[in-house]
Amino acid sequence: MTITIKDVAQKANVSIATVSLALHDNVRISPGTKKKVMKVVDELNYRPSRIARGLVLQQTQNIGFLLTNDHFLHTEPFYTHIFLGSEFEARDHNFYVLLNTIPNKFNECDHLPRFVLEKNVDGVIIAGKVPLEIVTCLEADKIPVVFVDFYPPSGEYSAVLIDNVQGGEKATEHLIAYGHRNIGFIGGDMVHPSIRDRFQGYQIALEKFKIPFNMKQVVTRESTTNRKSGYHAAEILLKKNKDLTALFACNDAMALGAMQYIKETGKKIPEDISVIGFDDVVEDLSSDPPLSSIRVPKVEMGIESVRLLMDYLSSKRPKKVLIPVELISRNSVLNINGKY
C-alpha cells in the first residue's frame, strides 16, 4: 500500500538504484535524471523507509534517553526540559529520542532498557544520577554514552555539566552586592557533587569579598533536598544565627521551604530575610514574593547533549561541556546597602 522506491523507479523509468543515488545526490546521476526522479518523488510523496534504511546501514538513527523514574516524576520540570531539548536537536540530525525511565535500584544487565538489549540505539544520553551498575553494563556493550547533569566517579565520558561553582558564586555575589554580609547556606545531601560545587561557589564568593566563612551559617546535613528539608534547615539556621539577613538555598524547593518557615515565624521576605534559590524551576508567579534564582538553561543542555553524542559518534572522542548559568533577579532579595 505504502509507496516504495520501486514505485518511484517504475514511474520514472529508471532502476531503483538510480532513485536511491539521485536522492543522495550522487555524481553518477546526471542532472536531468535527477530532476526527473525528484519530480516523481514529489508526485508520489515518497519517503524512504527508515526501517529498511536502518537495516542495510546498520544504524538505528535512534538515541536512548535514560533517567530514573523518580527523576522523571518528581523533579519536574528539570529533566523533562532537558529531554525536550534533546528531542529538538535530534530532529535536526534526523534521529529519534527514545525515552526510558529506569528503576532507582538496578541489579542486573538483563534489565537494561529494551533499546539497549535490542541494539535499537546508536548511543545513549543519561540524565541525572543513575545507579552505577547501569553504567558498567553499557560500558560492556560499548554503547556510546553522554552524561547530563551527572558524572560517574570513574571513567572518561562525554558530559554536559552545569557550572555549579559559578552558579554558587553568582548567587552569593548577588547577595553581597546587595549589601548582605551574613549569608546562610542551605545545602542538602552533600554527597551530590552539584550541591558540593554550589557550596564551593558560595565559599569562593565570600572569600573574594573578604567575608569570613562561618560554619555556623551553613546547614549541610539534610539528607534530602526538598521543601521539607529546606523548611527544617531554615529553622536550624535562623534559630542559631539571629544576624542572618539572607539565605542561599542550593535549590528552589529548599528555598520555598525556607520561605515558608520564615513566613510562619512572622517575618517578611525580603524585608527581614532575603532568599535566593537555584535552578529556577519555580514559575515566575508561583511563589510569593517571586523567587530570585539561578537559571539553568535546561533545553540548551538537552541540545548540547545530542551534539556531544553526534560528535562522539563520528570522532569517538569524549568531550565535556560546562554550561554557564544565569542570575535571575526577582523580588526575594532586598538591596540593603546603606541600611545598616
Added chain:
Amino acid sequence: MTITIKDVAQKANVSIATVSLALHDNVRISPGTKKKVMKVVDELNYRPSRIARGLVLQQTQNIGFLLTNDHFLHTEPFYTHIFLGSEFEARDHNFYVLLNTIPNKFNECDHLPRFVLEKNVDGVIIAGKVPLEIVTCLEADKIPVVFVDFYPPSGEYSAVLIDNVQGGEKATEHLIAYGHRNIGFIGGDMVHPSIRDRFQGYQIALEKFKIPFNMKQVVTRESTTNRKSGYHAAEILLKKNKDLTALFACNDAMALGAMQYIKETGKKIPEDISVIGFDDVVEDLSSDPPLSSIRVPKVEMGIESVRLLMDYLSSKRPKKVLIPVELISRNSVLNINGKY
C-alpha cells in the same frame, strides 16, 4: 559484530528458520530442539533485531506521541505524566513511544511529524488540543489515532477523556457538604470543552442541592486559564459578591491566582474564603494552605491511551473511555456547617 540469528543457528546446528520458530514457540519445533536453541540463545545473549523484524513484518512497533510545544513546556506536569504512562504501557506491548512536539500553529501536511512522514509509527496518540489541520492530515494518511484529553469537533475516534462533569460535581458537592451555599465559579476559556464540562458539573451539583444558580457568581470570560486570569477573576467575583464563602476554580493555576488575590486583600484561606481547584498539579506542600483539588489520574490516562491504540490496531474499532476523577481534600476548604 553483533550476534544475529545466523550465529545462533550455526552454534545450535539448525537452520535459522528453526531458531525463529523456536523463539516464537511454534508447534513444529520439538521440545528438545526448542530447548537446545534456547540454550544457545541464552549463551550468546541473542536478541532479534527489531529493525529486521520491523521490515519483514511491515510494522514499526512504534507509537507516536503528539502534543504542542506549549503543552509540553508550560502545562507541567500534566502531559508529561500522561506521556510517561504511555511509555509504561507501551513497554508491556513491546512498543516504543516517539515523542514529537508540534508548533501551536500548523499549516501544511508537509510539516507533519517525521515519524508520520516516514511511516515510522503504527499509530499516534494526540494529547491535548492540537490544530485541527493536523488531524485532517493524519486522517488522510489513515494513521490510527487516539486522543487524550481532547476530542475533535467532528469524526469518530478512540479517546481517553477526563470525566470533567463528574469532577465539577465532586468539587462543588464537597463545598456544599462543608456548608457552603454561595460558591463562585472561576472558568477560563469556555471554548475548551473541559472547562465547559466542569462548569456543567458545578451547575448540576447546585441544582441537586436546590441551590439557586446565580450568573453573578460566575466568571467565564477570561481568555486564558493561568494564574494571572485566576487572580483577575477572583478580583471581579469578590468585589461583586460580598457573600461568597467559597470559590471553585476550574484549574489549579487559576486557583493559585485566586488565592493570591484573596491573601493580598488581607483575607485568610480557608477561614474567610475556601478555595478548591482542579487537576491536582500543585504539589502537596507548595501552596499555602495546601490546595484541595480534583485529582486526575494522569499516568493511568497514558496507560489507557496505549491500550486503546492496541485495541484499535487489532479491532479497527474506535472506543471512548471516560476516566473518573478523585477529590483530594487538603486544607483550603473550611467546614462551615453550623457556623452561620
Added chain:
DNA sequence: AAAATTTAGTTAAACGTTTAACCTATAAAG
C-alpha cells in the same frame, strides 16, 4: 505392505533500502 498422514524440520522468498561491482555507450587519447 502400500498408501496416507503426521512430525519436525529446511529452503527460499520477501520486506525496502544501499552500494560495490559491473556494463555500455560516448568522448578522448594515442
Added chain:
DNA sequence: CTTTATAGGTTAAACGTTTAACTAAATTTT
C-alpha cells in the same frame, strides 16, 4: 582506427528477520 577513459547508468548482493511452501522420515491407516 584502436585503445583507454569517462559518464551515466544497471544488477545484484547484503542487512536480519519471518513464514509459506517444501521435504524427508516416522508413524498410522487401510
